[in-house]
Amino acid sequence: QVEPQATVADIKNLFSKSHPQWYPARQSLRLDPKGRSLKDEDVLQSLPVGTTATLYFRDLGAQISWVTVFLTEYAGPLLIYLLFYFRVPFLYGPRYDFTASRHRVVHLACCCHSFHYVKRLLETLFVHRFSHGTMPLRNIFKNCTYYWGFAAWMAYYINHPLYTPPGECHLSLSPVPVTVIVTVTVTCHCHCPHYINHPLYTPTGSKARKIPYPTRNPFTWLFLLVSCPNYTYEVGSWIGFTIMTQCLPVALFSLVGFVQMAIWAQGKHRSYLREFRDYPPLRSPIVPFLL
Amino acid sequence: MAAAGSGGSRADNGYGGQQPRRRKGPGALATGYLVIYNVVMTAGWLVIAVGLVRAYLAKGSYHSLYYSIEKPLKFFQTGALLEILHCALGIVPSSVVLTAFQVMSRVFLTWAVTHSVKEVQSEDSVLLFVVAWTITEIIRYSFYTFSLLNHLPYLIKWARYTLFIVLYPMGVSGELLTIYAALPFVRQSGLYSISLPNKYNFSFDYYTFLILVMISYIPIFPQLYFHMLHQRRKVLSHTEEHKKSE
Numbered sequence: 001q002v003e004p005q006a007t008v009a010d011i012k013n014l015f016s017k018s019h020p021q022w023y024p025a026r027q028s029l030r031l032d033p034k035g036r037s038l039k040d041e042d043v044l045q046s047l048p049v050g051t052t053a054t055l056y057f058r059d060l061g062a063q064i065s066w067v068t069v070f071l072t073e074y075a076g077p078l079l080i081y082l083l084f085y086f087r088v089p090f091l092y093g094p095r096y097d098f099t100a101s102r103h104r105v106v107h108l109a110c111c112c113h114s115f116h117y118v119k120r121l122l123e124t125l126f127v128h129r130f131s132h133g134t135m136p137l138r139n140i141f142k143n144c145t146y147y148w149g150f151a152a153w154m155a156y157y158i159n160h161p162l163y164t165p166p167g168e169c170h171l172s173l174s175p176v177p178v179t180v181i182v183t184v185t186v187t188c189h190c191h192c193p194h195y196i197n198h199p200l201y202t203p204t205g206s207k208a209r210k211i212p213y214p215t216r217n218p219f220t221w222l223f224l225l226v227s228c229p230n231y232t233y234e235v236g237s238w239i240g241f242t243i244m245t246q247c248l249p250v251a252l253f254s255l256v257g258f259v260q261m262a263i264w265a266q267g268k269h270r271s272y273l274r275e276f277r278d279y280p281p282l283r284s285p286i287v288p289f290l291l
Numbered sequence: 292m293a294a295a296g297s298g299g300s301r302a303d304n305g306y307g308g309q310q311p312r313r314r315k316g317p318g319a320l321a322t323g324y325l326v327i328y329n330v331v332m333t334a335g336w337l338v339i340a341v342g343l344v345r346a347y348l349a350k351g352s353y354h355s356l357y358y359s360i361e362k363p364l365k366f367f368q369t370g371a372l373l374e375i376l377h378c379a380l381g382i383v384p385s386s387v388v389l390t391a392f393q394v395m396s397r398v399f400l401t402w403a404v405t406h407s408v409k410e411v412q413s414e415d416s417v418l419l420f421v422v423a424w425t426i427t428e429i430i431r432y433s434f435y436t437f438s439l440l441n442h443l444p445y446l447i448k449w450a451r452y453t454l455f456i457v458l459y460p461m462g463v464s465g466e467l468l469t470i471y472a473a474l475p476f477v478r479q480s481g482l483y484s485i486s487l488p489n490k491y492n493f494s495f496d497y498y499t500f501l502i503l504v505m506i507s508y509i510p511i512f513p514q515l516y517f518h519m520l521h522q523r524r525k526v527l528s529h530t531e532e533h534k535k536s537e
Contacts (some may be wrong), residue, residue, distance in 0.1 A: 031533045087421060156494065157493060157494075160487060162487040163488070164488045164490055164492055245492070246490065247492040249492075
């Protein structure tokens, strides 16, 4: 028994009172068993129902908030990399415990990597706005395994006593100073696109969406060519990191990340094209003119 | 992994012919191609079977029979990679990931273990898995051929869903014993391994990798085995009902 002005969220709250094991985030209500889920802010009145409505319930499984997942999956690599950087016991042989690498690039790599994840943590806390509050619980295990696993794998080789820095082997690309400059620049890319991207939602907090456009900030100019410049910059910085460290696991991590981000970017691009009639035709999802 | 399991996930996907689901099957051209593919594979594995029998009769013992069927085994087992493509193209209603996993594990054993570590080729464990694979594949490919032609003899269906009970453990045992036999030779020769320092800043120990592969059989084998048992109960009892209702 609810008012016509009640929203789906209210219904979910009422439902969870009578069925406490299904808290609202876990509920998926829909008008048709095979249809799409109703959004929390949908008002009952605006839905195609009469005086009585039949809603179909589906249990989405245990949920966990996005913020928790993001914080965990980013804090892990930050700490794990530092464990390897400081050569904590049991990682390398006992004679290397707590020693430091003699290569400048290893220290720089640690700074870049740590800065990257600190930035991501801060973004999660202060910048990101998510369309759903939660995700299935299984995701935290999947995501953490991916991030933490790769971080450990990369950190192990970069901070290894037998690490070979670029420039020392005559077959490697570019001398150290240039690669360092490239990487530091790209890694320090401003996530201004994020500020534009996520405030797709108007400042009043309503969830209306607008096309992001470049502003006076030079970092947002990539919006002219690309729908998801944040992903483009991300891939760019990991490629820079790969060149800087010349470590195969880093290259593999960049590749896997690129594939995943390309898939997300294409999905986003397609949803932009569906949503906005006047979407700029020059833009491609992630790589200008190519992908 | 023995292919007895590899049929598992596909068993309930349109090939059984008795499933009530109305799926849009492959077009006529794709069906024609698939029939040819499955017939060729059935023939290929029959060649391997005949080769084994002839070699056994000629030699008088069952040791070191691998050498007589080495080439057709490599050819037809590697040819199974096409099945991944079939799933990717959608002409076969199976999961790409599952099929890829199963085919790759076979190809891995054929090339990265048996071919690469020559010293194990004379082991009896090789015969164990080759026989298991041969019988399984002959039945499996003929099953698919008949299903595509919508004329599946009950015997083939029964064989496919029953013989795995013995063949699957047999194949797995052969595989594990072969990998185990290969270990000391891999350690000795440093096969496929790279150690630090090197310019890629990467290391890989094939010996450890093989041990991890062996360990991975422990969670994976029971799952696939019980899945097939479950499929068996479903498919064979369904046929019973179907027959009763006629």
